[in-house]
Amino acid sequence: MAATDQALPPARRWGSVGLTLMFTGFIAATYGFGVYLFPALMPDMLNALSLDYRHAGTIMAMSQAGFLIAALISGFLTDRIGAIRLILLSMACCATCLLLVPFTSGLATLSIILFLSGAASASVWVPMVVVAKAVIPQAHQGKALGLMSSGTAYGVFVNGSAIPVLLPTYGWQSVWFFVAALTALLFVWGSFRLAGIGKAIATGGRASNPLDRMNALNYLRPGYLVIPAMMFLSGVACMPAQNYLVALIRDELGYGVTAAGHAWTVIGFIGMFGGFAMGILADRITVRKALLLAYVLLAASFAAFVDHRSLAVIYFGAALFGLAFNAIFGLIPAYVSLSYPSQATALIFGIGNVMLGLGAMTGNFLGGIIKDQAGSFQLIYGAALTLAVLLMFIAMFLRKPTSP
Numbered sequence: 001m002a003a004t005d006q007a008l009p010p011a012r013r014w015g016s017v018g019l020t021l022m023f024t025g026f027i028a029a030t031y032g033f034g035v036y037l038f039p040a041l042m043p044d045m046l047n048a049l050s051l052d053y054r055h056a057g058t059i060m061a062m063s064q065a066g067f068l069i070a071a072l073i074s075g076f077l078t079d080r081i082g083a084i085r086l087i088l089l090s091m092a093c094c095a096t097c098l099l100l101v102p103f104t105s106g107l108a109t110l111s112i113i114l115f116l117s118g119a120a121s122a123s124v125w126v127p128m129v130v131v132a133k134a135v136i137p138q139a140h141q142g143k144a145l146g147l148m149s150s151g152t153a154y155g156v157f158v159n160g161s162a163i164p165v166l167l168p169t170y171g172w173q174s175v176w177f178f179v180a181a182l183t184a185l186l187f188v189w190g191s192f193r194l195a196g197i198g199k200a201i202a203t204g205g206r207a208s209n210p211l212d213r214m215n216a217l218n219y220l221r222p223g224y225l226v227i228p229a230m231m232f233l234s235g236v237a238c239m240p241a242q243n244y245l246v247a248l249i250r251d252e253l254g255y256g257v258t259a260a261g262h263a264w265t266v267i268g269f270i271g272m273f274g275g276f277a278m279g280i281l282a283d284r285i286t287v288r289k290a291l292l293l294a295y296v297l298l299a300a301s302f303a304a305f306v307d308h309r310s311l312a313v314i315y316f317g318a319a320l321f322g323l324a325f326n327a328i329f330g331l332i333p334a335y336v337s338l339s340y341p342s343q344a345t346a347l348i349f350g351i352g353n354v355m356l357g358l359g360a361m362t363g364n365f366l367g368g369i370i371k372d373q374a375g376s377f378q379l380i381y382g383a384a385l386t387l388a389v390l391l392m393f394i395a396m397f398l399r400k401p402t403s404p
Helices: 016-033 042-048 053-081 083-103 107-135 138-149 151-170 172-195 210-217 222-243 245-252 257-285 287-307 311-339 342-374 378-396
Strands: none
Touching: 016 083, 016 107, 016 138, 016 151, 016 172, 042 053, 042 172, 042 245, 053 083, 053 107, 053 222, 053 342, 083 107, 083 172, 107 138, 138 151, 138 257, 138 311, 151 172, 151 257, 151 311, 222 245, 222 287, 222 311, 222 342, 222 378, 245 257, 257 287, 257 311, 287 311, 287 378, 311 342, 342 378
């Protein structure tokens, strides 16, 4: 059991808006930079480091392995060392990893660094949700968490905007130095802003109570396992599709750095508002229908990438992907919270996150092998389209949520 944490100051002393914006920046750094910058710079880095796409798949799989392991232990760490401390440690780890990437010289070193960076992306989110739920008024928590979860899109947008400016003149290393500096500034901001909240946020001991876990296991009926399965399939489809997009545009289709950067920027820009907009729509048409719509949009985006008859089609697919991707990983937790008893929600979503990590790791690894064996990215996007259609049908038959 964790020791009782210091009492929180009133939410009004901190300002919900400021805290939400700061946490959104943390997600932008740990996910947008720590996970998605390597795919955006993949062609240049592989060439400079004498690596191939099989190596790239291994590197991205290692990043997802770090995410997976951290997702498994983040609840325990939050309970043991405190939410605030874990958030700041994760940000410090992310900034350090981003700074070290330009000094790497081979597969092993880069894999280790991105493994740690992937772990930081998972270990920052769990305690961040704990802090947000304790400090932000309940009436605004849905909107706040929705914006935070869209932080990835802000990071991707920064990637897409910075790469065309820095890469041609200063090289791929300069982009890593730039985002490392931004992350370090966010860490400094967080160190001052979070200091007064207290050394940790109380978790009530639920994360470490075996009895609660045993009770929650009673809700793992076969029908409920559809959510972890959806998370796994979503990871297999979405992660390699986004991670190999720049390589598809530059290496296979022959477009330049600017075109690839614009596609990345479109994903980020649409994603900034997509998750929040789809959340508002879900309140009107139900979460199930919104989730089905998100998978329809995802399938359409993959179809555009498979077609790729022009840059306009690719950009259209990128816009649909940015809208659907950010919505899906916000709508699934919303569906879980509406469909499961409160004592089982954390466990079900935790298992879902683990399956998401496994799916992403599997998809990234297989994607690299497929590219090397087939010589094309088309099989990757064809497989992603097939999985998106399958997920559409699964979403159609989800049971109606019942409030606990």
